[in-house]
Amino acid sequence: ILNVEQSPQSLHVQEGDSTNFTCSFPSSNFYALHWYRWETAKSPEALFVMTLNGDEKKKGRISATLNTKEGYSYLYIKGSQPEDSATYLCALDQGGSEKLVFGKGMKLTVNP
């Protein structure tokens, strides 16, 4: 069974704190790693698609890094704001299939 693990499962922070969470995956047969943000009552929204070892992507205050050799990706939010409150999902694409394997998600709550 292919496991994509996310940690922590939930996080409560104060506005202005920076947060860092991890997605771990089997490093064999890696093709791409996806990050999504899912706000309550909305559709999950794609944040990043990462393919190359050492990749770093940034979108405003959110950035992500990728290490395919050791099988992990970090998602980092600088200066969290209440509107960052959401569930963050990572998903592994091993190539050769249309399917993605999702982690269980990490629920972030940012208190004003």
Added chain:
Amino acid sequence: DVKVTQSSRYLVKRTGEKVFLECVQDMDHENMFWYRQDPGLGLRLIYFSYDVKMKEKGDIPEGYSVSREKKERFSLILESASTNQTSMYLCASSLQPLTQYFGPGTRLLVL
């Protein structure tokens, strides 16, 4: 912008009923997916389709079937709804590469 719509946001059905969940995408995507999301379990793939009339089982297909008669529409069918099918159902579509675009979800309660 890609738009994926689902026929209902909330649905209440009785055990044994046949339930249809409809999903429509407007971007001519080949691939479409049905997931369910349950607390502590993440998104689990039920079925997916990579072309009209083509379907493949995902990780948890038992108790479900699907239909894809037109490229833009992918239906999930619960032949005889049971209480353990109470869940949030999400539809998604994608082109290559595989960024998936999701609908808003249908929260189904089976009584």
